[in-house]
Amino acid sequence: MFDTSKCDLCGDCLVACPYVDYSPAQATAAMDALIAGRPAGILSQCITCMGCNEYCEKEARPFDLISARQETASALTVPGETLAFFEQIEHMPSKVLPGADKKRVLSLCALAPVLSPATIAHPLFDGLTIAQGGDYFCHIAKLHLAQTSVLETAGRKFIENLLKLQADEIVFFHDECYAMVHKMIDDFGYELPFKPIHLLEHITDYLRRCPEGFVRQHLKVAYQRPCSSRLGPETEQLLDDFFALTGAERVDRKYDRKNALCCGSALAGLGRMEAARDFQILNLQDAKENGAEAIVYLCPMCGVSLAKACHDFNLNCLSVMELIQTPHS
Numbered sequence: 145m146f147d148t149s150k151c152d153l154c155g156d157c158l159v160a161c162p163y164v165d166y167s168p169a170q171a172t173a174a175m176d177a178l179i180a181g182r183p184a185g186i187l188s189q190c191i192t193c194m195g196c197n198e199y200c201e202k203e204a205r206p207f208d209l210i211s212a213r214q215e216t217a218s219a220l221t222v223p224g225e226t227l228a229f230f231e232q233i234e235h236m237p238s239k240v241l242p243g244a245d246k247k248r249v250l251s252l253c254a255l256a257p258v259l260s261p262a263t264i265a266h267p268l269f270d271g272l273t274i275a276q277g278g279d280y281f282c283h284i285a286k287l288h289l290a291q292t293s294v295l296e297t298a299g300r301k302f303i304e305n306l307l308k309l310q311a312d313e314i315v316f317f318h319d320e321c322y323a324m325v326h327k328m329i330d331d332f333g334y335e336l337p338f339k340p341i342h343l344l345e346h347i348t349d350y351l352r353r354c355p356e357g358f359v360r361q362h363l364k365v366a367y368q369r370p371c372s373s374r375l376g377p378e379t380e381q382l383l384d385d386f387f388a389l390t391g392a393e394r395v396d397r398k399y400d401r402k403n404a405l406c407c408g409s410a411l412a413g414l415g416r417m418e419a420a421r422d423f424q425i426l427n428l429q430d431a432k433e434n435g436a437e438a439i440v441y442l443c444p445m446c447g448v449s450l451a452k453a454c455h456d457f458n459l460n461c462l463s464v465m466e467l468i469q470t471p472h473s
Contacts, residue, residue, distance in 0.1 A: 145331055146209035148179060150202040157196035157206045162405060163423075164189050178209050186210060187219035191414065192288045193406045194374040207287075207374075214290035222289050223415045230289065238277025240309070245271045249311040252276035253318040258444045263465050267357060268350040272315065279305040282324040284372055288410050299324060300332055307337070315341045319442055323375040343442070344382040347468060351389040358468040360391030363438050365462070366431030367394055368450060369404035370443035377402070390467045397434040399427050407446035408453075424453040431459065438462050 155171025158164065164186065166174065177184040190210050197207040214220055233254045250272040252259070264274070283298035302324065306314060316322035325340040351358065365387070373379055380401060387394045399405045405427045411420035428450075431439060438460035441447045447463055454461035 146206065146212070147204045150204035151175065151179070151200075151206070152202065154202075157200045157204075158186060160199040161190075161196060162403070163191050163193070175206065178206075178213055181213070183217070184213070187214050187217055190214065191406060191410050191416070191419075192220075192290070193371045193410055194287065195371075195404075198374045198377055198402060208292075211287050211290060211292045215292050218290075220290045220414060222413070226289070226413045226415070229413075230285065233281055234278050234283075236278040236281070238275075238279035238305075241274040241276075243271050243273040246273050247310075247312040249273045249275055249309050249314045251280050251306070251314050251316050251318075251321055253316075253321050254278055254281045255318055255444050258448065259317075263463075266465065266468070267354070267470060268347060268468070269315075273309070273311070275306075275309060280321070282318070282321040284320040284324055284328070284375075288371075288413055295328075296332060299328065300334075303329070303332065303334055303336075309338075311338045313339045313341055315343060315346045317343050318444075319343070319370045319376075319379075320372040323372045327375045342376075342379060342382060344379060344386050344464070347464065348382060348385045348389060351386075351468065357470060358390075359471055361467045361469075362391050362393075363460075363467075364393045364395050364435050365438045365440045365467075366397060366434070366436035366459075367400060367404075368407055368427075368439050368441040368443075368446045369400070370441075370446055371406055371410060372443070373404075386464065386467075392440070392467055395431070395434045395436045397430045397436070399430045407441070407443075407449040409445050409449040412449065420449075421453070424450065428453055428457045428459060432457055440464060440467065 153172050153175050155168045158166045158171035158174055159168055174184045174186045194207045197205050200206050236254045250269055256276045282302045283295055286294055322340060322342045405423050408420035408424045439450055439454050440462050442464055447461055451461050
C-alpha cells in the first residue's frame with residue numbers, strides 16, 4: 145500500500161519512468177494531485193509496469209497509489225479479449241499431483257499449458273508434489289488491469305489454497321506468485337507456516353549440488369526482467385549467481401536491472417500494440433548492440449510476448465530452464 149508518510153513529493157519516481165517524459169516539477173505536481181485525489185494525466189499514461197515502486201528510494205510505493213486511482217477513475221481501457229483471457233486463467237481447472245515428498249511443493253500457478261513436459265520432468269523437480277491451475281493463480285497480474293480492489297480478496301483466497309497443501313516448502317515457478325507471498329503478504333496480515341522459495345533459488349541450489357547434471361550454455365545473453373521483479377529486486381543476486389553457474393554471460397546494457405523495460409505484454413494487454421512494438425524494438429536493439437546472442441526470460445508470458453520480435457532481431461528467446469538442459473535432453 146502507498147505510504148503517504150514516506151512520500152516527500154520529490155517526483156523521482158515519475159521522472160525515472162521510461163514511458164512518460166516528466167520534468168521534476170510535472171512529476172511533483174502529478175504526485176500531489178494523486179495524493180489529493182485530483183485528476184492526473186499519469187493515470188491514463190501509466191502502463192502498469194510497477195517500476196516507480198522500485199525507483200522510489202523512500203519506499204513509499206507510488207505505483208500502489210497510481211493503480212488505486214486508475215481503478216477509481218476508470219482510467220484504463222482494457223480490451224474485452226484481455227478481460228476474457230484473465231477470466232479463463234482464474235477458472236482454469238486445478239489439481240494437485242502428489243509426489244514422493246508431500247511436504248515440498250512446486251506451484252505452477254496457471255502456467256502448465258504453456259510449459260513443455262520436459263520442463264516439469266527436469267530432475268530439479270524430482271519428488272516434488274505439483275499444484276497447478278486457477279486455485280494457485282496469485283492475481284498480481286490484475287494490477288495491469290487496474291483491478292486493485294480485487295487483489296486482497298483474491299490474494300487471500302490464493303494463500304488459503306496454498307495453506308491447504310500443508311507444505312513445509314513451496315517452490316514458486318512464477319515470479320508473481322513468489323512476490324505475492326514474499327512481499328505482499330504483510331498487507332493481508334498472514335504469517336506463513338511454509339517457506340516460500342523462488343524458482344531461481346531452487347535452481348541455483350540444484351546447480352551447486354549437481355554440477356554435472358546440466359550442460360553449460362556459453363552464450364552472451366540479455367535478461368528480460370518481469371514486472372513483478374520490481375516487488376522483489378533482491379532476486380538480482382540470484383540471477384547473477386544463476387548466470388555464473390550456467391556459464392552464460394549477462395551483457396551490460398542500458399535496459400537492464402532497475403532500468404529494465406516491460407516485455408510489451410502490459411502494453412499489448414491494454415490494446416496499445418504499436419507502443420508495445422516500439423518498446424520491444426528499443427529493448428532488443430539494446431540487447432543486440434551490446435553483444436547478446438539470446439534473450440533469457442523468467443516469466444513464460446515474457447517469452448510469448450517477445451518471441452516474434454526476437455526472431456526479427458535474430459536473437460534466441462530462451463527460458464531460464466533452457467539454460468540448464470540435462471546432458472540427455
